[in-house]
Amino acid sequence: MxxxxxxxxxxxxxxxxxxxxxxxxxxxxxxxxxxxxxxxxxxxxxxxxxxxxxxxxxxxxxxxxxxxxxxxxxxxxxxxxxxxxxxxRPREVYLLDFSCFKPEPALMCSRETFMRQTSLAELFNDETQAFHRKIIERSGYGQRTYVPKAALEDVPSASMGKAREEVEMVVFGAIDELLAKTGVNVKDIGILVVNCSLFNPTPSLSAMVVNRYKLRGNILSYSLGGMGCSAGLISVDLAKRLLQDQPNTYALVVSTESMTLNWYGGKNKSMLITNCLFRLGSSAVLLTNKWTERRRSKYQLMHTLRTHKGADDKSYRCVMQQEDEDGKVGVELSRDLLTVAGEAIKTNITMLGPLVLPASEQILFLANLVGRKIFKMKIKQYVPDFKLAFEHICIHAGGRAVLDEIEKNLSLTKWHVEPSRMTLYRFGNTSSSSLWYELAYTEAKGRVRKGDRVWQIAFGSGFKCNSGVWRALRRINPAKEKNPWIDEIDEFPVDVPDIQPVIGH
Structure with missing residues (x-):
């Protein structure tokens, strides 16, 4: 036994x-x-x-x-x-269409309205209010950006319920418009990627979308959080990779940010800046690998390139959510932000250059590099002319100072930076969705022709810099487009007097 x-x-x-x-x-x-x-x-x-x-x-x-x-x-x-x-062979990925949410006029927030609401909150003293005013006046924002409903109440307040209402409004609004434009059956969507950096509830935002539109049970759904303003292109890159393994399907990419629960009520000036910068917005993009959809698609995705500088402590800490000395949570922006962003962009475009630049520019860049590194020649680093590689450039509208630096360092014309500056002026910094408001502006201007190349470049916490390269498959006729800019595009030429003083500094 x-x-x-x-x-x-x-x-x-x-x-x-x-x-x-x-x-x-x-x-x-x-x-x-x-x-x-x-x-x-x-x-x-x-x-x-x-x-x-x-x-x-x-x-x-x-x-x-x-x-x-x-x-x-x-x-x-x-x-x-x-x-x-x-x-x-890798499957080709097409952008069938995209949409950008345009809030109702009641949610507009002028500079005066912003200052009034911050005073009603009774969280700030005269010094912090003066700092708010200084930032908002230098931001490059116009008088018609949008904020959540909770921020415009007689006594501004925040709650989880109001944050959900904000996200549902902008996300569902963008998706509804996109589905109406494309006519795609929601049951045919096999991939869903939603990104929102600071608001990550349970159930997730992707589950919220699945529930609203009754998407199919075997959908590949992802919610990306904490990835900053560059998360939109990260989501596109993820969708592209998933489309390589999922034949004949659609991928829905949704980008947004929530402000309701992320208002900072302390006195740390490096955290107060975010109160002034972020505004309401969302975008929805429909990608597909179905070759039968190529004919009616707008763009083909040519390249995505991601650069991560998080191994460097200064880069990692330059944008960080944390408590201040009084225990109040906010997002702190380091004084090194512009320097870190410049280094990340430099690394990214150095890797992107060989993929997109003509041979003439690559030879000049290589000759300059050999002269400086091998022969120790004291010559200025050669910056390739990316205007030869792209007809249109969409730079994340993170702030006026960032746009100024990129325009200067890449020797761009005001025409190339116009979509970013106008988006910053009209809609403000809508975080990861800003690139699509900029592309929508370019389309509304009637500038996109068949064969045109579009460069989207974004940067965000981590610190990350990401690029997306698209090629237009057809001419985009603005008269046939539902676009947040269509009804007012003529109001925003570059030389309008009330815009020029803000942009020109």
Whole structure:
């Protein structure tokens, strides 16, 4: 009786080992069957690799292959090779359409309204209010940006319920418009990516979208949080990668930010800046890998490039949510922010250059690099002319100072920076969705022609800098577009007097 227990344990261990072996045998079997076509081509490819044209001619002669038989063999070989090529080639990703949420006029917030509401909150003294006024006057914002409903109440207050209402309003508004423009059935959407940096409730924001639109049960859904203003392009990059493994489907990418629960009520000036900067907005983008949708798609995604500088402590800490000395939570912006952003952008465009720049610019850049690094020549670093690579440039509208620096360092014209400056003026910094308001501005101006190349570049906490490169598949006719700028685009030429003093500084 005493030996029965160890024997039973041995039997259990042996059964487990057998089941594990069977598991791997089954996996190997499924893998072999699933990829049988590719394995069967390996001997043929290896054989053909060692045959010359003369060898092939002799083979046909010895087998006495007639014209018909030889044609059939060549056709079969061509089909096999073509199948192999199209199976291994990355799937092309198209942007079917996108939309940007435009809040109702009742949510507009002028500079005077902003100062009145901050005083009603009774959180700030005269010194902090003066700092608010200084920042808002230098921000490059106009008089018609938008804020959440909670910020315009007689006594501004914040709650989880009001934060949900804010996000539902902007996210559902953007998605509703996008679905109306594209006519895509929600059941055909196989991938969902939602990004919002500071508001991450449970259930997640992606679950909120699934519930509202009754998306299918096997959808690949993701909520990205804490990734800052560059999360929009990170979401596009994630969707692109997922589309490589999910044939014939659509990917919905939603970008937004929530302000209701992220108001800072302390006296730390480096945290007060965020109160003045962020505004209400959201975008929804529909991507697809269906080749049948290419004809009606707006753009093809050519490149996504991500740069992360988080390994450097200064970069990691330059934008950080934390408590101040009084225990009040806010997002602190370091004095090193512009320097860190400049370094991140420099790294990103150095990696992007070889993918998009013409050979002439790459040769000049290489010659300059060799001269400085190898021959130790005291010459200024050569900045490639990215205007030769792109017709349109959308820079994240993070602030007037950032746009000024990028315009200067990349030698851009005011025409190239106009979409970013106008977005900053009209809608403010809408975080990760700002790039799409800028592209919408470019479309509303009637500037996008077939074959045009668009460069989107964004940066955010972490510190990260990300680029997305698109190619227009058709001319965008603004008269046929539902666009947040359409009804007022003529009100915002660059030389309007009430805009120029703010932008020109």
């Amino acid at each position: 005493g030996n029965q227990k160890p024997q039973s344990q041995n039997i259990v261990i042996e059964n487990k080992q057998t089941s594990v072996k069977l598991k791997y045998v089954k996996l190997g079997y499924h893998y072999l069957i699933s990829n049988f076509m590719y394995f069967s081509l390996i001997p043929l490819i290896l054989t053909l690799a060692h045959l010359s044209l003369e060898d092939l001619a002799q083979l046909f002669h010895r087998l006495d292959l007639g014209l018909v038989s030889g044609t059939l063999v060549c056709t079969a070989l061509t089909v096999c090779l073509a199948t192999l090529y199209f199976s291994w």
